[in-house]
Amino acid sequence: xxxxxxxxxxxxxxxxxxxxxxxxxxxxxxxxxxxxxxxxxxxxxxxxxxxxxxxxxxxxxxxxxxxxxxxxxxxxxxxxxxxxxxxxxxxxxxxxxxxxxxxxxxxxxxxxxxxxxxxxxxxxxxxxxxxxxxxxxxxxxxxxxxxxxxxxxxxxxxxxxxxxxxxxxxxxxxxxxxxxxxxxxxxxxxxxxxxxxxxxxxxxxxxxxxxxxxxxxxxxxxxxxxxxxxxxxxxxxxxxxxxx
Numbered sequence: 261x262x263x264x265x266x267x268x269x270x271x272x273x274x275x276x277x278x279x280x281x282x283x284x285x286x287x288x289x290x291x292x293x294x295x296x297x298x299x300x301x302x303x304x305x306x307x308x309x310x311x312x313x314x315x316x317x318x319x320x321x322x323x324x325x326x327x328x329x330x331x332x333x334x335x336x337x338x339x340x341x342x343x344x345x346x347x348x349x350x351x352x353x354x355x356x357x358x359x360x361x362x363x364x365x366x367x368x369x370x371x372x373x374x375x376x377x378x379x380x381x382x383x384x385x386x387x388x389x390x391x392x393x394x395x396x397x398x399x400x401x402x403x404x405x406x407x408x409x410x411x412x413x414x415x416x417x418x419x420x421x422x423x424x425x426x427x428x429x430x431x432x433x434x435x436x437x438x439x440x441x442x443x444x445x446x447x448x449x450x451x452x453x454x455x456x457x458x459x460x461x462x463x464x465x466x467x468x469x470x471x472x473x474x475x476x477x478x479x480x481x482x483x484x485x486x487x488x489x490x491x492x493x494x495x496x497x498x499x500x501x502x503x504x
Contacts, residue, residue, distance in 0.1 A: 265341075301316070342393070347392055390459075
């Protein structure tokens with residue numbers, strides 16, 4: 261079963277500078293390390309709800325890398341991942357519901373402290389869908405815990421990932437096949453609740469870049485939009501949770 265949003269991927273040109281910008285916005289930023297292929301390195305902004313932002317930069321030219329094509333478009337939000345309970349089973353279930361999805365494939369990175377971590381990923385064929393990221397080593401080796409999840413700006417997690425799509429009906433059908441749940445249709449588009457968060461499908465014309473994830477809403481702290489110069493072009497809004 262796919263349980264929640266795992267993380268969102270934000271491409272940056274200079275990882276150190278981007279870490280400084282996110283720290284200036286009140287986030288606690290943790291160095292992540294170098295990925296197994298050596299082409300990229302990252303830093304993480306981990307939240308109390310278990311999700312995180314991944315700031316990722318290329319260390320060298322890598323034309324064969326899945327995300328290299330995004331470098332031509334500059335910095336910004338380029339992808340996101342969901343967390344499966346058992347990735348092999350979840351991939352098989354999605355295929356049985358008619359979804360085209362590749363994998364699982366092995367992945368990993370080495371943390372700055374030398375600890376090696378491993379995971380498996382699976383990726384649907386269309387850019388409106390997220391990929392799956394299932395841990396092989398314990399998840400708390402991949403995702404920082406403790407003080408790393410406390411932020412001066414009060415953010416506690418991801419409320420929504422907004423995804424632009426060319427065809428809402430077709431995209432919603434693909435999400436149903438991936439998740440095995442029904443979406444909720446509203447004035448804005450179609451929303452799929454997932455744990456304490458949601459994925460909101462909106463029309464491409466309402467998005468600033470391309471088909472795929474285009475904006476974030478983060479939960480907690482003082483509500484408002486963050487400075488896009490510091491978020492590296494990612495539209496991020498902090499929303500205050502409604503009282504229960």
